[in-house]
Amino acid sequence: MPKPKIYVINDSAPNAFATGRDPKHASIAVTSGLLEKLNKTELEGVIAHEMSHIGDYDIRLMTIIVVLVGAVALLSDFFLRWTWFGGRRSSSSEGGGQIQLILFIIAIVLAILAPLGATLIQLAISRKREFLADANGALLTRYPEGLADALEKIAKDREPLEVANKATAHLYIESPFKGKEDSGGRGWFAGLFDTHPPVEDRIKKLKAMISK
Numbered sequence: 001m002p003k004p005k006i007y008v009i010n011d012s013a014p015n016a017f018a019t020g021r022d023p024k025h026a027s028i029a030v031t032s033g034l035l036e037k038l039n040k041t042e043l044e045g046v047i048a049h050e051m052s053h054i055g056d057y058d059i060r061l062m063t064i065i066v067v068l069v070g071a072v073a074l075l076s077d078f079f080l081r082w083t084w085f086g087g088r089r090s091s092s093s094e095g096g097g098q099i100q101l102i103l104f105i106i107a108i109v110l111a112i113l114a115p116l117g118a119t120l121i122q123l124a125i126s127r128k129r130e131f132l133a134d135a136n137g138a139l140l141t142r143y144p145e146g147l148a149d150a151l152e153k154i155a156k157d158r159e160p161l162e163v164a165n166k167a168t169a170h171l172y173i174e175s176p177f178k179g180k181e182d183s184g185g186r187g188w189f190a191g192l193f194d195t196h197p198p199v200e201d202r203i204k205k206l207k208a209m210i211s212k
C-alpha cells in the first residue's frame with residue numbers, strides 16, 4: 001500500500017483513526033497522548049490496525065452504510081407521510097377508513113423500526129470490522145501482543161478525547177468517549193448500540209493468536 005499521510009492531534013488522550021476512500025487517498029491521525037503513552041511495539045500495533053482499515057476499504061464501506069441508513073430513514077418517513085396525507089383522500093370510500101387506519105399503524109411501526117434496525121446493522125458491521133482490523137494488524141506486525149497491550153493502555157486511560165463527536169466515534173481504534181459510554185458492566189442490549197466491541201473481547205482474541 002502507498003504510505004498514507006500522517007497527522008498528529010494535539011490531545012493528551014491516547015487514540016488514533018484512519019480515513020480516506022482508498023489506499024491512494026488515505027490518512028492516519030494519532031493523538032499526541034498516544035505517542036507519549038505507548039512504546040514502539042504498541043505504536044506499531046496501532047498503526048498496523050489503522051493500515052488494515054485502509055487496506056480493507058473500511059472507510060468507504062462505512063460511508064456507504066451511513067448513506068444507506070439515511071436512505072432507509074428517509075423512505076420510512078416518506079411512507080408515513082404518504083399514508084397520512086395521501087391515503088386520507090381515499091378514506092371516504094367504502095372500507096377506506098379501516099384500510100387507512102391499518103396502513104397508518106403499519107407506517108408508524110416501520111417509521112420507528114426501520115431506522116432503528118438499519119442503525120443496529122451499521123453498528124454491528126462497525127464492531128465486526130474492528131475485530132477484522134485487529135486480526136489483520138496482528139498479521140502485519142507478526143506480534144499480536146503489541147496491539148493487545150496498546151488496547152489495554154488506551155482502555156485504561158480515563159481521559160476522554162476532546163475533539164471527538166458521535167458522528168466520527170466509529171473511526172477511532174477505541175471509543176473516544178470514556179466513563180458513562182463504556183460498554184463494560186452493561187447488558188448485551190446496551191452493547192448493541194456501541195460502535196466498538198468490548199475491549200476485553202478484542203484483547204482476548206489477540207492473545208488467542210499469541211497462544212497459537
